[in-house]
Amino acid sequence: MRYLGLDLGTKTLGVSISDETGIIANTLKVIRYNGQLENLLEEVKKIVLEYPVQTIVLGLPKNMNNTIGESAKRAMNFASMLEKHLKITVELQDERLSTMEATNYLLEADMSRKKRKQKIDSVAANIILQTYLDRKRNENG
Numbered sequence: 679m680r681y682l683g684l685d686l687g688t689k690t691l692g693v694s695i696s697d698e699t700g701i702i703a704n705t706l707k708v709i710r711y712n713g714q715l716e717n718l719l720e721e722v723k724k725i726v727l728e729y730p731v732q733t734i735v736l737g738l739p740k741n742m743n744n745t746i747g748e749s750a751k752r753a754m755n756f757a758s759m760l761e762k763h764l765k766i767t768v769e770l771q772d773e774r775l776s777t778m779e780a781t782n783y784l785l786e787a788d789m790s791r792k793k794r795k796q797k798i799d800s801v802a803a804n805i806i807l808q809t810y811l812d813r814k815r816n817e818n819g
Contacts, residue, residue: 683807692799737773
């Protein structure tokens with residue numbers, strides 16, 4: 679079963695995909711958009727059809743004190759839009775610190791600032807998806 683990982687930003691959507699066994703997440707791409715969530719629906723639909731995805735894992739950017747802010751509300755709205763438009767299950771995954779973790783990972787890889795900026799969102803999506811897959815595997819024993 680394949681999973682699609684998404685990291686929703688204000689101008690970009692980081693995308694990662696699991697392998698067919700649902701164990702390992704891999705970065706896929708970054709989709710740039712004009713801030714209108716509706717414009718992302720068809721792009722995500724193409725990916726879901728290309729890689730038969732059964733579940734989407736969307737990062738939920740909670741505040742550090744575990745409250746729901748504007749970014750989290752936006753992600754929850756996007757999750758509802760995806761479920762309605764694609765008729766697919768969307769799971770929300772706490773993504774606190776995923777971007778910081780992605781940044782540290784790319785810094786350790788000695789990547790230039792320009793390349794980091796291009797890759798950060800897909801790496802963050804990858805971290806979100808891998809965290810979800812690991813949690814799911816641990817829950818199922």
